[in-house]
Amino acid sequence: MKRKELENILANLEERTTKDYLDWVYDNWTARGEPLEFVKHKYLEQIYKDQSREIVYCKSAQCGATERMITEALWLPDQFKENALYLFPNTGDVSDLVQERIDEPINASSYLSYVSGRAKRIAGKQADKVGLKRMSKGFIYFRGSNKATQIISVSADALFIDELDRMNQDNVPFFNKRLKHSRRKWLRWASTPTIPGVGIDEKFQESDQHYCHVKCNACNTWQVLDFENNIDQEKLQLVCRECRKEIVPWEMEMKWIPANPDSEIRGYHITQLYSPMLDVKELVKESLKTDEFNKMQFYNQSLGLAYEPKGAKITDADIQACIREHIIPFKEQKEPVFMGVDVGRILHIVIRTKKKVIWIGEVKEFEELDLKMKEYNIRKVVFDALPETRKVQEFINRFKGRAYRIYYTGLKEPKKDEFFRRDGDKVNTDRTLSLDYSGNEIKEQEVELPKNINDYTDYKSQLGNLIRVIAEDKHGNKSATYVKSGPDHYRHAQNYAFIAKGIFEETTTPEAFVL
Ligand SMILES: [Zn+2]
16 A cells, blocks of 8 residues: 555544534533533524634623633644644733633543643643643643734644734734644634724624524514613513514524625624523613713623724814814924824824924935924924834934934823923833823814815824723723724824923923024
């Protein structure tokens, strides 16, 4: 027999002994001591059966998506000589989750504890590290997405991204490079959403958007369950949107139907409304909270929907309200002028006086900035220090005392009205705090925008692409951060120009405002 034939036979044999994922889960998996059941969790059945190449789960809290991901991530290296990489937002999340959600079920299963026990004997210490498990044939790696160095060393066949919206979005484009050397290239994205157009909401919009339809046993109406139409807030019941009779999702006929069938990416919207754990009373209670933080929690965590908090970004109405009589480019002869520069492949620039925005635009080279310095007689200019540090440094050397680079490093115990701290040509600021200040200047119409601002469409849209969100960490501490929903260069340039004005005011006596 030729070697090739032998290999084929062995490959076929391997194929035959491969256990179907759902059977594997039935036979081996328990959650909190109980085997998974699909009678009451009927909505999860198709989700377990669907092993498309790329899947997006946009979900409310506690509806079974993490379990779905973990089991597949263990099944794959148990059945194939392949590796799974499972990403969490932070390295600190890894050991908690592995102990609670993975070690327990493994120890509860005689097969899985045999497999990982045998792996331990073969691989020694290597298989016993937190964050790494060896299964029958391959490995599963658990990693925090915040440490790029921890991710780039791992090459995988299937990538599981859990809580995408809590991850630093700048790292996300690098994730699927981990699949470069694989033929399988499976991708799984899961998260509760946060704001529209960001993270999982953006991915779900790109997907084929499966929603779960159920058929009322009383009136035969097919419907997708939602809070507004299916919760009776007086009787505290889940009801049919048509006949208002109480309904029980797992006792109804059920179909997942794509709303955007042309997409090649599979997407599921999963909410608590289908879950046997649904607590209608609690849900209604949460829906009545009116502050923006709790409202956002209700939409995101309970309903699995993105929500944009009110007042969280600069709107077009805010911009229109700032329009005054001048037209840009505008040459200011009497007042000192300041410039903010967002450094990237292109330099995005905002030039202003104390009150007016007088030039907005892009240039490619730092040399062109020299010309702007002269043309507008700019007194203070602020750059972001990263990434082009060398060119920024050369510029600062050319314009000593007028040019500064800024770091969004945070301010320790800022005093009242303090939003930056200067040390020579270095300026430190808190990202959220300074964006609050420069954003409020627009919201309160304390800065004047030109009559022709509507010609500057990039500037206008980019001002609105940072959204202020209050997040809570696992210790319950709340803090505000700005989340990017699209290109935000001009929003930062605006912020830097505002800080440049602040530096001038701090370093100059008030009389200097009149030249
Ligand atoms: Zn009905």
